[in-house]
Amino acid sequence: MQSISYDRARDVNHAIELARQHGAKFIGGGTNLLDLYKSGIEQPLRLVDVSRLALSAIEELPDGGLRIGAMATNTAVGTDPLVRQRYRVLSEALLNGATTQLRNMATVGGNLLQRTRCHYFNDPAFAHCNKRDPGSGCDAIDGHNRMHAILGASEHCIATHPSDMAVALAALDALVHLQGPDGERQVPLVDFHRLPEDHPEQDTVIKPGELITAVELPAMPFARNSHYLKVRDRASYAFALVSVAVAVDLDGGAVRDVRIALGGVAHKPWRALGAEALLRSQAITPELLARAGEAAVHGAQPRKDNAFKIELAQRAVVRALQTVIRKNGGQV
Numbered sequence: 001m002q003s004i005s006y007d008r009a010r011d012v013n014h015a016i017e018l019a020r021q022h023g024a025k026f027i028g029g030g031t032n033l034l035d036l037y038k039s040g041i042e043q044p045l046r047l048v049d050v051s052r053l054a055l056s057a058i059e060e061l062p063d064g065g066l067r068i069g070a071m072a073t074n075t076a077v078g079t080d081p082l083v084r085q086r087y088r089v090l091s092e093a094l095l096n097g098a099t100t101q102l103r104n105m106a107t108v109g110g111n112l113l114q115r116t117r118c119h120y121f122n123d124p125a126f127a128h129c130n131k132r133d134p135g136s137g138c139d140a141i142d143g144h145n146r147m148h149a150i151l152g153a154s155e156h157c158i159a160t161h162p163s164d165m166a167v168a169l170a171a172l173d174a175l176v177h178l179q180g181p182d183g184e185r186q187v188p189l190v191d192f193h194r195l196p197e198d199h200p201e202q203d204t205v206i207k208p209g210e211l212i213t214a215v216e217l218p219a220m221p222f223a224r225n226s227h228y229l230k231v232r233d234r235a236s237y238a239f240a241l242v243s244v245a246v247a248v249d250l251d252g253g254a255v256r257d258v259r260i261a262l263g264g265v266a267h268k269p270w271r272a273l274g275a276e277a278l279l280r281s282q283a284i285t286p287e288l289l290a291r292a293g294e295a296a297v298h299g300a301q302p303r304k305d306n307a308f309k310i311e312l313a314q315r316a317v318v319r320a321l322q323t324v325i326r327k328n329g330g331q332v
């Protein structure tokens, strides 16, 4: 087995300096990285432990938003009273992910950076995976692709992003705070993860040596009226076939504003902007919700094993919207 050198960072600047000097990888909870290391997919020579940095606070912002430190655990965020009250969809997404033990270790930063669970990527016995070995091909395209993408895929990769949390954050207009050798910057969550195009090995827009320091949730009063619906093969410890995060601002029997994002359908959390536009300022009817479901998967391109995801996603969007509308006194 290959040996790894390990450093524990004192603070954010120390972590960035260690990464800059040695080209090291950051490790937080390690719930995905250590699995990838054990299977030989990741082979870091140096690790910088950032798990004990003072980045785990969940703080209220003056405008009513929240700043969530990147080292806050999935359990801490999912059970936080302010998150539950103001951003219910985020709490539900987190508590629907993984297991209690994993949620107790996994961090917000690590959750955003987790790799796809495409089985051809995760098993080095399969020779062709452009994400693991750029230019080698894609065994999933003609293989067993029931779990794979129906939106935004390319001929180089049809993997899906596995995070539940990121789907909720996409619906909530979250911002990712980064710090690296060139200073600090913020990236909207919807632009943080990439579509595969011809470089599926790049999951995100993060630059070498950059560390995620926080996720910011802007004030969104109607995010109290929100819901995360996850459809999966078994009731726990399974990745989404399809998931939907919705938040709805109701104006009597109409939709004043709405956010919809889908998981399990693309290489990144998929914001359904067309469906949102269709719903805004419209009276709620069953027909309107059905049209929103269709709009959410507009342009879908199924593979041989996953055409079922199109109707599943349509129905999931409708059901998630119905759940929020009925819970808040609306009728549909």
Ligand code: SF4
Binding pocket: 116, 118, 119, 120, 121, 128, 129, 130, 131, 132, 137, 138, 139, 140, 141, 156, 157, 158, 159, 200
């Ligand atoms: Fe690799 Fe992407 Fe193809 Fe899966 S879908 S085998 S991750 S290139």
